[in-house]
Amino acid sequence: MSKAATQGAARRRGRRPGGTDTRAALVDAARAVFIEQGYDGATVRTIAARAGVDAAMVNHWFGGKEGLFAEAVLKLPFNPKDVADRLLDGDVDDIGRRIVRTFLTTWDTTGGGVFTALMRSVTSHEQAAHVLRDFLIKHIVERVLKSVGLDNLEFRATLVASQLVGMGMVRYVAQFEPLSSTDIDTMVAAVAPTIQRYITGEIT
């Protein structure tokens, strides 16, 4: 069935125009417009027009241009709020282990291809890195690290990012063995002390 026919059928069944078809159409339109015009050049109005829906739907579904970019281009396979909740649920002296385990469980489950696609967009799409940073800082770093209340918060956060990004690059993108196929428990034992020190330890 053609897309127009699908949408017609949806309307006849009374589905509102702001439904999941609209959401998918916005993601497809956004990906095309962000690639053509870059993050700064793309406007919510242009994306909505391309998708044939009202611009208000962008706020409704994605909370704005940044959230739409995160979904359409970065394709994060998790909800940052859920991740923050899970990391905050426990003793801060054990947060390094929870971070490494959560990171590996999330990306091992989605498969390395999704992480590779994210890194490809970060290395080749100038704005992707900035949006990713703003997104992670807003939803995870501010909530999680600020609750720890240490000095050098931003430096600690970027050190954590450096080890996690690198672990993902070696495990999923470059696939250097044996790290690429090492079980999660062994990875946690090896890497969690690094993350723990970056968050609560002496770093200068």
Next chain:
Amino acid sequence: MSKAATQGAARRRGRRPGGTDTRAALVDAARAVFIEQGYDGATVRTIAARAGVDAAMVNHWFGGKEGLFAEAVLKLPFNPKDVADRLLDGDVDDIGRRIVRTFLTTWDTTGGGVFTALMRSVTSHEQAAHVLRDFLIKHIVERVLKSVGLDNLEFRATLVASQLVGMGMVRYVAQFEPLSSTDIDTMVAAVAPTIQRYITGEIT
């Protein structure tokens, strides 16, 4: 002066056909052929023919297809042998500091664009990661880490790679602040203990 005229002039002055013009022509031809045909598909014969030189020049200048790929596509801005020499020159209990300082000095000097180009080829060119791994293992890991003589050599090497790659991704590619502009001494203090533990410490 045109390239043909330059080469003609070189020949009149008696420069041998295996000179620096040949080397540059091979790098240009290799980049094009690797992009068109992939690492496995590209042959030394095809690359040499494209450059208009004898295939023996590939071995003469690059030691083979792998070395030519490293230069043409990976564009490593250092000689791996020199790096290994520098890292081995000193106490093993201080090797973490030397590795972090050498890494940052090298890439800070060449500028982040070169590291970004390397990561882009690793994320988008299937063979790049494999050649990079073989190259690093052969020239740096085997010489440096084997001299330390610890257990779990390969796992330790990939853990070191994970922190270094991630540090480069955050500093040069994503440019997350403040890590992106933190001075090298502060970076060494923060990251060297991680590298040192991965090489000589308890990791399981």
